[in-house]
Amino acid sequence: MGADHMPEFLPPWRPLLRGAREREGRSPAARWLQLATVASDGTPRVRTLVFRGWAGPTGLDLLTDGRSTKPTELAHQPTVELCWLLPKARSQFRLRGAVIQLETEELQREREQHWQRLTPGGRALWGWPEPGQPFEASADFPEELGDNVPIPPHFQLLRIAIEQAELLELTGHPHHRRRWQAGDGWREQRLNP
Ligand SMILES: Cc1cc2nc3c(=O)[nH]c(=O)nc-3n(C[C@H](O)[C@H](O)[C@H](O)COP(=O)(O)O)c2cc1C
Numbered sequence: 001m002g003a004d005h006m007p008e009f010l011p012p013w014r015p016l017l018r019g020a021r022e023r024e025g026r027s028p029a030a031r032w033l034q035l036a037t038v039a040s041d042g043t044p045r046v047r048t049l050v051f052r053g054w055a056g057p058t059g060l061d062l063l064t065d066g067r068s069t070k071p072t073e074l075a076h077q078p079t080v081e082l083c084w085l086l087p088k089a090r091s092q093f094r095l096r097g098a099v100i101q102l103e104t105e106e107l108q109r110e111r112e113q114h115w116q117r118l119t120p121g122g123r124a125l126w127g128w129p130e131p132g133q134p135f136e137a138s139a140d141f142p143e144e145l146g147d148n149v150p151i152p153p154h155f156q157l158l159r160i161a162i163e164q165a166e167l168l169e170l171t172g173h174p175h176h177r178r179r180w181q182a183g184d185g186w187r188e189q190r191l192n193p
Contacts, residue, residue: 010057011186013093013165013178020089033084035062037073045073051084052114058162058182060095063114066154068131074099080160090170097162107157115151120144126152168193 024030036046047070052061060082064070074080082095102110115123123145129136163183169176175193180186 008057011162011165011180011182012188013167013180013186014054014057016091016167017084017086017093017165020086020091020093023088024086025088030086033082035070036081036083037070038077038079039069039073040076045070046083055110055159058097059100060097060160060162061110061114062158062160064156064158065126065131066156071156071158074158082160092168094166094168095160095162096164097160100159100161102157102159110159111151111155111157114157115155120146123149126155166191 021030031051032048033051034046035049036044039045049062049064052063055061078099080097080099082093082097084093084095085091086093121144124142127140127142127145127149129139129141164179164181166179167177177191177193179189179191181189
């Protein structure tokens with residue numbers, strides 16, 4: 001993301017999110033979040049994705065298949081909401097933001113880094129036939145893509161610039177709800193739960 005948009009410090013919700021994620025231990029589900037988008041007809045869409053890491057204090061990386069439906073939705077309406085449930089901490093994080101466009105060179109570099117970090121099994125999905133199309137039993141669904149396989153053109157990085165975070169904790173009485181907004185210097189606002 002553009003360095004000029006990036007705060008130097010970590011917004012206060014980031015350590016809270018890290019703490020809640022740590023309480024999940026090694027559970028893969030601690031990296032699952034829901035991405036909500038708006039389809040071109042104005043109706044909502046939501047699905048689960050794997051959190052792939054931070055890009056600076058407020059950039060959140062996701063990986064997807066460029067042939068799936070969501071990239072088209074995001075081209076039309078780049079604002080999103082993410083919902084991240086961390087059950088052990090009884091915490092729900094709702095993150096609002098927008099998909100940002102990276103410069104070509106940076107995008108290639110970042111895509112390559114993400115591709116290298118994936119296991120051959122994790123990469124395999126990008127070797128499968130087009131998502132959402134009718135299933136054909138004769139089609140090839142590889143179980144792995146090795147290091148020698150070039151990065152498929154539809155291996156897509158979604159970088160979301162987070163502009164608002166909201167945390168609801170179902171701990172104690174009453175429940176604890178807080179909100180932070182980038183436009184407000186990430187000042188903490190306590191809200192009724
Ligand atoms: C646990 C879990 C993790 C998933 N992780 C991803 C992911 O990281 N990226 C992705 O594009 N789809 C992921 N999916 C599949 C999506 O939920 C969705 O089915 C797919 O991306 C097609 O969505 P679309 O038709 O809205 O574009 C995951 C599904 C599950 C159940």
